Amino acid sequence: MPELPEVETVRQTLKLRILNQTIEEVGVRASRLIQPLSAQEFATILVGQILRDIDRRGKYLIFKLSQNDLVVHLRMEGRFFIKPKSADIDKHEHVIFYFTNNTTLRFHDVRKFGTFEIMPKGQGTHAKGIRKLGPEPGDPSLTADYLKAKLQSSLRPVKSLLLDQTIIAGLGNIYVDEVLYEARIHPTRPGKTLQESDFDNLCKISQRIITEAVRLGGTTIRSYVSSLGVTGRFQNQLKVHTLVGEPCQTCQTPIVKIRVGGRGTYLCPTCQK
DNA sequence: CGCAGTACCTGTAAGC
DNA sequence: TGCTTACAGGTACTGC
Numbered sequence: 001m002p003e004l005p006e007v008e009t010v011r012q013t014l015k016l017r018i019l020n021q022t023i024e025e026v027g028v029r030a031s032r033l034i035q036p037l038s039a040q041e042f043a044t045i046l047v048g049q050i051l052r053d054i055d056r057r058g059k060y061l062i063f064k065l066s067q068n069d070l071v072v073h074l075r076m077e078g079r080f081f082i083k084p085k086s087a088d089i090d091k092h093e094h095v096i097f098y099f100t101n102n103t104t105l106r107f108h109d110v111r112k113f114g115t116f117e118i119m120p121k122g123q124g125t126h127a128k129g130i131r132k133l134g135p136e137p138g139d140p141s142l143t144a145d146y147l148k149a150k151l152q153s154s155l156r157p158v159k160s161l162l163l164d165q166t167i168i169a170g171l172g173n174i175y176v177d178e179v180l181y182e183a184r185i186h187p188t189r190p191g192k193t194l195q196e197s198d199f200d201n202l203c204k205i206s207q208r209i210i211t212e213a214v215r216l217g218g219t220t221i222r223s224y225v226s227s228l229g230v231t232g233r234f235q236n237q238l239k240v241h242t243l244v245g246e247p248c249q250t251c252q253t254p255i256v257k258i259r260v261g262g263r264g265t266y267l268c269p270t271c272q273k
Numbered sequence: 274c275g276c277a278g279t280a281c282c283t284g285t286a287a288g289c
Numbered sequence: 290t291g292c293t294t295a296c297a298g299g300t301a302c303t304g305c
Contacts, residue, residue: 059298075300111281112283128301172299174298220298262277263299264297
């Protein structure tokens with residue numbers, strides 16, 4: 001489920017519910033999510049710690065504990081649920097934090113792609129995946145000049161470049177399609193074919209779309225089970241993603257679906273050149 | 274170094 | 290109805 005707006009929504013929702021809770025026990029039912037630590041090592045470090053805050057960088061959540069930073073990535077399908085301790089454990093709930101107030105935080109992930117990494121206190125932003133992230137939409141350092149420097153010599157499709165988290169952090173498959181539609185840029189165009197005005201547009205449009213998506217609680221598609229904080233409303237704002245065959249809102253041309261860099265990609269073949 | 278392809282894992286929907 | 294295949298909101302690794 002998670003691109004920046006969905007992860008931000010999860011962060012905000014969790015903060016309202018579990019801040020200042022003390023971890024009494026940790027259950028790990030799929031150790032691949034926490035490797036290279038063992039379940040025992042992972043639990044031993046975390047038990048007794050208090051959740052003081054939750055930060056976010058790109059698509060990563062950083063749980064600020066009393067003695068450590070716990071860095072979590074939801075990958076494709078990771079979700080958090082808060083349930084009473086007595087609730088049955090779902091087969092896809094792979095990591096469970098038991099708090100002293102009889103509630104639990106449960107990480108649910110059908111595909112087991114999610115990751116948990118324990119870092120020294122205050123060092124969450126130095127975790128492996130995080131330290132290489134580029135600026136997020138809206139970050140003052142994400143300027144037209146910055147994008148130009150990163151994209152103008154590349155032969156890669158602009159969609160792949162915008163999905164590259166080391167260039168821009170936070171965009172994923174849905175929002176990149178939406179940004180390129182608004183910018184009227186064809187996703188397969190090599191970075192080096194973009195013009196001055198394209199770089200400027202991509203900065204402004206990515207900021208606008210991400211801000212609006214955060215405001216609406218993110219996008220919920222294909223998720224019939226509503227999960228904590230991620231039953232968003234931005235799906236109603238989508239212009240191309242998932243809308244194959246629907247008329248383009250600008251020119252009525254049917255939206256088409258192609259594959260770019262292995263990812264399903266939606267666009268208007270008339271508006272996007 | 275840059276890049277394309279593959280791997281990771283499971284469930285669902287579409288195609289035969 | 291079954292079986293097979295393609296695909297899913299992401300990233301890391303391999304090998305050219």
